[in-house]
Amino acid sequence: MSLTPDVTEIIARARADLRMGVPVVLCGDAGAVLVMAAETLDAQRLADLSALGGTPVLAITARRAATLKARAYDGDLARVVLPPDARLPWVLAVADPADDLKTPMKGPLTTQRGGDSGLHRLALALVKSARLLPAAVVQTISDGAGFAARHGLTSVPLDTAAPKLMQTSPLHPVVSARLPLEVSDAGRLHIFRPEDGGEEHYAVEIGQPNRDTPVLARLHSACFTGDLMGSLKCDCGPQLRGALAQMGAEGTGVLLYLNQEGRGIGLANKMRAYSLQDQGFDTVEANHRLGFEDDERDFRIGARILSLMGFSTVRLLTNNPAKITMMRESGIQVTERVPLKLGKNTHNHAYLATKAAKSGHLL
Incomplete structure (x- = not known):
């Protein structure tokens, strides 16, 4: 029946539940588990989970x-056994x-070794x-579907959900309207909404770019602190304004503003990384200590938007070779890399040096 949610909608439910501290059930061929996000876990639900045994x-x-010197026997993750007396502060x-x-x-x-870790992954x-800390309390249960039904919990199937989370969600145009800007009164804003x-x-979009020739384009990841607040810890704000100014001067261009704050980890986790930087770690080390990779962004989103707008070739405003690679792998031809070296100051020189040394930025 079409009223029944599909796997994409089930994942969206599970994501919202975890953000609110509600458990979800994951089911696979090897069994089922009850999952709670560590960040939103409370003492009562942890006690209830412990009461289930196991x-x-x-x-x-x-x-x-x-960081914790724990053995990751599963390669990309570790299953840390909760001590019998573990309380919320320990988690x-x-x-x-x-x-x-x-x-x-x-x-x-103590970390578990052997057995199936697919549900933990x-x-x-x-x-x-869900833009939460990458840590989850996981408890094996029997009759996952029945447990979810009895407790009114969202049940997520491993076989269809895992591949879906690895994909880029399809995007659809919602609306576009004229938006006069300081850099050009011939501006237009397009909104795209993912299915997930x-x-x-x-x-x-600045002016009326010809779809048959390379368009000056910029993939810009949202940066609340830099774009809006004028933070001096990064170069995002100057790059945003500089890219728009260059497009305005040329008369045409497309700036994609992708909501992938903090290299894809979300604003809250980005602030956690900033706090770790205040303790002496660089931006990459801070991400790793939180449990993230150097960069969690998905630039395929930008390629998809360009395709939906009718562009197939670009002159890309970037210092990041990874963006060029991802564009080409996603079917967008990059005919030229246009440097965008702006925003260096006394507060971000170490940040920029790390981008160059560890992330390959051409600065």
Whole structure:
């Protein structure tokens, strides 16, 4: 029946539940598990989970496990066994690196080895997609579908949900309207909405670019602190304004404003990374301590928007070779890399040096 939610809609439900602290059930061929996001877990639900019996684990990424000196037997993740007397502060201390330097000894941590970790991997993918800390409390249960029905919980199937989370959600144009800008009164804003219930993305079109010739284009990831607040910790604000100014001067261009704050980890996690930077870690090290990769963004979104707008070739305003590679792999031809070197100051020189040394930016 068409009224029944499909797997994309089930994932969106599960994502919202986890953000609110509501457990979800994940089901696969190897069994079923009850999952709660560590960040939104409360003491009562942790006690209720413990009352189910069994051996609950805290699933964390290999990046976080490396910081904690925990063995990641599953390669990309570790299943840390919760001690019998584990309480909420213990779970949060393992999941969140905020106090790592104050209390570095959290172990010894015992991690599970062997068995199927597919459901744990799906649990981490879900909490990451919800822009939460990449850590989830996981408890094996029997009769997953029945348990979910009895408790009114969302049940997520592994076989269809896991591949879906690896894909870029299809995008659809919602509306576009004229938007006069300081750099050009011939501006137009296009809104694109993903099918998975995620954040919308925008395209600012300057003038009337010819679809048959390379358009000056910029993939700009949202940066609340830099774009709006004028933060000096990054170069995002100057790059945004500089790209628009260059398009205005040329008379045409397309700036894609992608809602992938903090290199795709969300504003809250980005602020956590900033706090770790204040402790002496660089931007990449901070991301790793949180449990994220260097860069979690998906530039395929930008390629899809360009295609929907009728563009197939671009002159890309960027210092990041990874963007060029992703554009080409996604079917967008990059005929020229146009440098965009703006915004260097005394507060962000270390940040920019890290971008060059560890992320390959051409600065």
